[in-house]
Amino acid sequence: MAQVTLKNIKKSFGPTEVIKGVDLDIQQGEFVVFVGPSGCGKSTMLRMISGLEDVSAGQIGIDGRDVTHVSPSKRDLAMVFQSYALFPHLTVAENIGFGLKLHKTPKAEINRRVEEVAKTLQLEALLDRTPRQLSGGQRQRVAIGRSIIRNPKVFLFDEPLSNLDAALRGKMRLEIARLHKELKDVTMIYVTHDQVEAMTLADRIVVFNQGRIEQVGTPMELYHTPANPFVAGFIGAPAMNFLPAEMLSEQQVRLGETVLDLPQSSALSGAVTLGIRPEHIEVSDGGEIMATLDLMEKLGSETLLHLTTPFSDSPLTARVDGAVELTEGQTLRLKFNPNAVHIFAASEVRPAMTA
Amino acid sequence: MADLSSGAIPRRFNPWPVTIFTVLFILAVLFLTPTIGVLLSSVKTTRAIALGDLWSWPDRLYLGNYAEVFSNPAVHRYFLNTLIVTLPATLASTALGVLAGYTFAKLPFRGSNLLFLVVIAGMFFPPQVILVPLFRLFNSMGLIDTLWPIFLVHTALGIPICTLLMRNFFATVPNALREAAILEGANEWQVLTRVVLPLSLPALAVLATLQFTWIWNDFLWPLIFTQSDEKRTIMVGIVNLRGQYTVAWGVQGALSLIASLPTLLIFLYFQRFFIKGMTMGAVKG
Ligand SMILES: Nc1ncnc2c1ncn2[C@@H]1O[C@H](COP(=O)(O)OP(=O)(O)OP(=O)(O)O)[C@@H](O)[C@H]1O
Ligand SMILES: [Mg+2]
Numbered sequence: 001m002a003q004v005t006l007k008n009i010k011k012s013f014g015p016t017e018v019i020k021g022v023d024l025d026i027q028q029g030e031f032v033v034f035v036g037p038s039g040c041g042k043s044t045m046l047r048m049i050s051g052l053e054d055v056s057a058g059q060i061g062i063d064g065r066d067v068t069h070v071s072p073s074k075r076d077l078a079m080v081f082q083s084y085a086l087f088p089h090l091t092v093a094e095n096i097g098f099g100l101k102l103h104k105t106p107k108a109e110i111n112r113r114v115e116e117v118a119k120t121l122q123l124e125a126l127l128d129r130t131p132r133q134l135s136g137g138q139r140q141r142v143a144i145g146r147s148i149i150r151n152p153k154v155f156l157f158d159e160p161l162s163n164l165d166a167a168l169r170g171k172m173r174l175e176i177a178r179l180h181k182e183l184k185d186v187t188m189i190y191v192t193h194d195q196v197e198a199m200t201l202a203d204r205i206v207v208f209n210q211g212r213i214e215q216v217g218t219p220m221e222l223y224h225t226p227a228n229p230f231v232a233g234f235i236g237a238p239a240m241n242f243l244p245a246e247m248l249s250e251q252q253v254r255l256g257e258t259v260l261d262l263p264q265s266s267a268l269s270g271a272v273t274l275g276i277r278p279e280h281i282e283v284s285d286g287g288e289i290m291a292t293l294d295l296m297e298k299l300g301s302e303t304l305l306h307l308t309t310p311f312s313d314s315p316l317t318a319r320v321d322g323a324v325e326l327t328e329g330q331t332l333r334l335k336f337n338p339n340a341v342h343i344f345a346a347s348e349v350r351p352a353m354t355a
Numbered sequence: 356m357a358d359l360s361s362g363a364i365p366r367r368f369n370p371w372p373v374t375i376f377t378v379l380f381i382l383a384v385l386f387l388t389p390t391i392g393v394l395l396s397s398v399k400t401t402r403a404i405a406l407g408d409l410w411s412w413p414d415r416l417y418l419g420n421y422a423e424v425f426s427n428p429a430v431h432r433y434f435l436n437t438l439i440v441t442l443p444a445t446l447a448s449t450a451l452g453v454l455a456g457y458t459f460a461k462l463p464f465r466g467s468n469l470l471f472l473v474v475i476a477g478m479f480f481p482p483q484v485i486l487v488p489l490f491r492l493f494n495s496m497g498l499i500d501t502l503w504p505i506f507l508v509h510t511a512l513g514i515p516i517c518t519l520l521m522r523n524f525f526a527t528v529p530n531a532l533r534e535a536a537i538l539e540g541a542n543e544w545q546v547l548t549r550v551v552l553p554l555s556l557p558a559l560a561v562l563a564t565l566q567f568t569w570i571w572n573d574f575l576w577p578l579i580f581t582q583s584d585e586k587r588t589i590m591v592g593i594v595n596l597r598g599q600y601t602v603a604w605g606v607q608g609a610l611s612l613i614a615s616l617p618t619l620l621i622f623l624y625f626q627r628f629f630i631k632g633m634t635m636g637a638v639k640g
Contacts, residue, residue, distance in 0.1 A: 052534050073540040085531035089553045099539035102549075146539070 003028040003187045004049065004154060009058035011044055011211075018044050020211040022058075026187055026204075028153075031180050033198045034191045035234065036208030042191045045208070046156050049189065050079050063153055077154035078147030082162055084139045086131040086146075093118075093127040096145045117145045120182070121175075137168045141175070148183065157190040161197065173197055195237045199223075207231050229273060229344045238278050238304060238319065243312045244346065245274035253343065255336075256311030258288045263339055271346040278304065280340035281318035283326070287333035291316060293326060307332065397421070397608035404604045420609035429584060430610060433592035437571060440502050440588060444509035445566040451510070452517020452562065457547050459518065460525035461533055471522065477515040482508075482575065490579060504580040505588070509570045517562055524558035525551060560628035568618040589614045 004026040011019035019041045026032050034042040047053040049060060051072030060068045067075050086095050094101075096117055097110040105113075118124045121141045131139055140160060147155060160176075161169045177200065180188055192198055198205050199219045207214040207222065207230070215227040219235075226232035232240045245255045250265035255274060266272075283305070291307035294315065305318040305326070318334065326332070396404055397420050398413050424430050459471045493504040528551050536546045552559070577588040587595055593610050596603055622629075 050538060052537070072534075072538050073542075077538070079535070079538050081531045081535060083529065083531050085529065085535035087532060087536075087550055089550075098536070098549075102540045102545060146535075150539075 003030070003063060004189070005059075005061040006045075006049070007059040007061070009045070009048060009060065010056045011041070011048060011053070012056045017056075018211050019048070019056075022211075022213055024206065024213065024216065026189065028187055029185050031188045031190065031201055031203045033202035033205050034189065034208060035193070035195075035198045035205060036214075037234075038193075040208045041211045042208055043158055046079075046158055046189060046191055049154075050077060050156050051075050052079075075154075076152050077156060078150060078152040079156040079158070080140075080143050080147055080160045082159045084131070084143040084163075086139055086142055088131055091128050091130055092123060092134070092142050092145075095131065095142055096123075096149055098146060099150050113149055117149045120148075120179075121145050136164050137172060140164065140172055144176075144179070148179070153185075153187065155186055155188045157188065157192075159191055159193065162193065169194070169197075173200065177201055195235070199235075205235070207234055226275075226342065229275060232275050232342055232344070236277055238317050240275045240277045240342070241281075241316050242314070242344075243274045243276070243309070243316070245272050245343075246270065247272055247343070253341070255289065256309065260336060260338055260341060262341060262343070266343045268343055268345055273344045273346050275342035275344060276336050277340060278317040278319040280337040281316070281320075282335040282337065283318070283320055283324065283332050284335040285333060287335035289334040289336065291332050291334055293328055293330045293332055296326065296328060298322065305332075307334075393608045393611050395608075396604050397612055399605055401603060401605050417605075420605040421613075423606050424609045424613060427596075429595075430592065432585060433587055433589040436502060436586060437588040437590075440505045440509070440577075441567055441570045444506045444513065444570050445563055447506075447510040448513025448517050448566055449559065449563050451514050452519075452521045453547075453552070453559075455514065455518040456521025456523075456525050457543075457551065459522040460528075461530070461546075461551070462543070471518070474518050475515050477512075478519070482512065486575075486579060493580060499580060500582045500586050502581075502586060505573075505576050508576050508580075509573065513566050513570075517566065520558060520562050521555070524555050528554055557628040560625040564618075564621050564625045564629075567621055571618050572615075 004024075006022050006024040009019055009022040010017065022045060034045065036042050044053060048055050049062075051067070051070065055068060058068070059066060062075055062077065087098065090098065093111075093114050097114045100110045100113065114127070115124070118127055121144060123138070123141055123145060126134060126138060126142075131142065134142065140163075143160070157176075161172050164172060173196070176190075180186070180201070190197075190201060202219055204216060205219055205222050206216050209230055214234075215222060215231045217225075222231055222235045226235060226240075229240075229242060233242070243255060245253050247266065247269045248254050248259060250267075250269075251262045253260050253262060253266075253272065253274060289309065291309045293305055293307055295306040297304040297306070299322065301322045303320050303322050303324060303326075305320060307316040307318060309316055392409060395413065396409060398417050399408065400417050400419065403413075403417075455474065459467055489504070489508065490499070493499050498504050532550055532554075533546050536550050541549065572590060573588075574590045577586075577591045581587055581591070584595060589610075593607055593614060596607050596610060
């Protein structure tokens, strides 16, 4: 049974429609990540699930119950805010036990459970401090502690790690993954801008764009079979390259002077957009596609090549092994992996750059 | 180092510090002179004052005025009346300001900003305009010469400033805190009492001090609404101490000083909040 069901959710702020009809079923225990460009309505969607924001139309169900008009506290969910939203005047222990105290739980019971949670999150030594005396990562853990103590059915995270520096973000990402493994039955909905968080944490990723869902799928599904150029460009970093091309037959596409044979036939014909990820471009003497190397970014284990091709105005990015020796300005022969070539209708919108 | 700074560039004369200091000095003298006059008169005999000897340093400390004030049962009554009015009115106006301020800051509704402006506009309303109608109203209710009108008027007139101050302070409390509390199961009342108010203690202290001082020191309303000596508050009482044919400068001076002690004490007690209240929110913690 689906844990969270969204039925044709719409939301308007005044005259502007921000969410334009969203349908989604989220299973119990699933880790679902919402991604999308800034302003596409991810936070709004999350806040509607939490009940902090009313829906303009549609139905929200949690655990088989219609909660569309149920107050936030009765929806049995917890939320971790980007700003942590810890109560500055309370200690860590009081922050974590805040909800239990509101529900008139006996003191001994609160203490026991606070300690239990503190142990899970390695906060035992910090229980008497106030949030002011904590580091960003510790505050984040307290915020998580405050939400897990009540054993909610659904967890909502709105960019919980975006205020942390890169190293800490990586560490906290692992902790959240571990938490999800430990709390098997708990459904998690997680909003992020971070590709890596989305790919590594998600059971399923939901790609939003302008108040609509573009595609829902596992990280690998979205990576390998994006439904449209928007998703293709949004998932994966660096982003997929898009090149103008022309279908010669169902299984042949012409790119400049080069003709590629496709493994599967495409229903499209005429002018199309060819998509290829940087990691599926190879520099090879046998390659037929000529390109000039403008710029190299050496990342150590790999190198990003920024290239210009005669048949496209926009630059082409390729990702090659870090050991490959090249010089800028050089003309290279490229080989596209035909299995990784995506064909989209030329009229389809080009994606905004990933945020 | 020393050579560089002393020799090279002759510092230009900056007239501002001197000007500011002079202005502040004059202001301080203007403020302090009456206070010193009252202080001096309170330790002199009426006779000495009547002889025009007010501003001289007293050769001996005469405490008879204070003794007279403290032993006067009417003065005890004045103090009690003032407390009976000031404490509840301070409490009531602050409480109403907190409730209204919270609503305007955190629970906006259609037209709430306009309503807020209307409430605030009350601050700029001269009380003299409503003096006569109010007198008639309370008179018809049989409340003249009781403490009720003073309490009611101060509570009502305090609403604009209390609402303004609390709304503006509550607005600085992040919305996410309210939302987090609500998701934890708090209702609005619990959000207010468990989260927002504890964070607003500085603002509350400042507001309570202002209200207390203002109501305690008020002269106009008690003068209008009370008639008998048993219902007078302290500020009216000071004037009343003057006998019909005698001028009791010394006693009045003593009472004036004693009467201003409570507000001074309250301010001293809360002054740390004044500083804190002004700087809080400057640094995000
Ligand atoms: N309370 C509000 N009143 C009016 N417009 C709002 C309100 N909240 C959000 N919006 C608008 O709704 C749109 C979606 O906002 P939302 O915060 O959901 O975006 P988001 O996808 O979370 O973006 P980001 O990635 O930057 O956090 C934005 O255009 C925003 O301006
Ligand atoms: Mg957002």
